Amino acid sequence: MPSLDQVFALNGGALQLRSQRLNMLASNIANASTPGYKAKDLDFDRAMQQAQNGSSIENSMSDHTGFRVPLQPSLDGNTVELSVEQALFAENAIQYRTTLSFLQGQVSTMKRALKGE
Amino acid sequence: MTMSGSMNVFDVSARAMSAQMVRLNTTASNLANARTDYASKDEAYRAMRPVFRAVMDDNMATVDVERVVQSDLEPQKRYDPSNPLADKEGFVWEAAVDETAELIDMLETARNYKNNVQVLQTAKSLILETVRNQ
Numbered sequence A: 001m002p003s004l005d006q007v008f009a010l011n012g013g014a015l016q017l018r019s020q021r022l023n024m025l026a027s028n029i030a031n032a033s034t035p036g037y038k039a040k041d042l043d044f045d046r047a048m049q050q051a052q053n054g055s056s057i058e059n060s061m062s063d064h065t066g067f068r069v070p071l072q073p074s075l076d077g078n079t080v081e082l083s084v085e086q087a088l089f090a091e092n093a094i095q096y097r098t099t100l101s102f103l104q105g106q107v108s109t110m111k112r113a114l115k116g117e
Numbered sequence B: 001m002t003m004s005g006s007m008n009v010f011d012v013s014a015r016a017m018s019a020q021m022v023r024l025n026t027t028a029s030n031l032a033n034a035r036t037d038y039a040s041k042d043e044a045y046r047a048m049r050p051v052f053r054a055v056m057d058d059n060m061a062t063v064d065v066e067r068v069v070q071s072d073l074e075p076q077k078r079y080d081p082s083n084p085l086a087d088k089e090g091f092v093w094e095a096a097v098d099e100t101a102e103l104i105d106m107l108e109t110a111r112n113y114k115n116n117v118q119v120l121q122t123a124k125s126l127i128l129e130t131v132r133n134q
Helices: A004-030 A044-052 A057-063 A082-115 B009-033 B099-131
Strands: A040-042 A065-067 B048-057 B060-070 B076-079 B091-094
Touching: A004 A040, A004 A044, A004 A057, A004 A082, A004 B009, A004 B060, A004 B099, A044 A057, A057 A065, A082 B099, B009 B048, B009 B060, B009 B099
Parallel strands: none
Antiparallel strands: A040 A065, B048 B060, B076 B091
16 A cells, blocks of 8 residues: 555645746746846756656756746846746646645545545 | 745745835936936936845745946036026036836836736735645
8 A cells, every 4th residue: 555655746746846836937027127137947847757756856856947048138138028927927826726636636535535435 | 835945935026026116216216306407417316226136045036126326327417597506607407317217117117016916916825725724
C-alpha cells in the first residue's frame, strides 16, 4: 500500500510549483517599471517532469527557472511586458485552482474510504 | 505563495504598491508646481523622479524606491516684463516640468498600482481556497 506522501505527491508537487510560479509572475508585475529588471519564469512542464523523476521540488525549480525573452526590447533594459505577465498570471492562477480541486478530490475520496461510506 | 522565507507574495505586491505611491506623490508635486515662475534659474522648481530598484529574494523580487532625484530638464526662460519676479531685462524662469510627460507617467503609475492590487486579490483568494477545510 502506498504511503500518504506518495498518494498526494503528484498534485502536491504540482501545487507547490504552481505557487512558486505565481510568486515569480507577481514579482515580474511588481517590477513592471524598474529599470533594468529582467523578468523570470518557470518552465512548469519540465520542472514537473523532473519532480516526477524523483528530484526535489527546489532542485527541479531552480533547474527550470529562466529569464523571459521579451517580444519587444525596451530602452531601459526592463523585460517585463505587462500584457504577457498578466495573461500568464491569470492562466497560472486557474491552473493552481484546478490542481487544488484535484487534490481536494483525492482528500475527500480518502476521507470517504476511512469512514467506510 | 509559500509563507516561509523572508518574503511572500503579499510583501512583493505591497512594497511595489508603496513604490508606485511614491511615484504618484512626486508626479502630484511636479504637476502642482508646473507653470510657476521664479526670479532666477537656480531657485526654479525642477521635476522630481523616484529611482526604482529591484530587491531580490530567492525567486522573488519586489521593488524599493532607492532615492528621489531631480530631473535634468532645464527651467525655461520666458519674457514677461509685467511679472513682479522679472529681472532687469524682463525675464522670468519657468519651473522645469513637462506636464504631458507627467500625465502619462501618472496613467502608467495608476495601471501598475492596479495590477498589484489584482495580484494581491488573486493570491489572497488562492490561499484562502487552499486553507479552507472541506
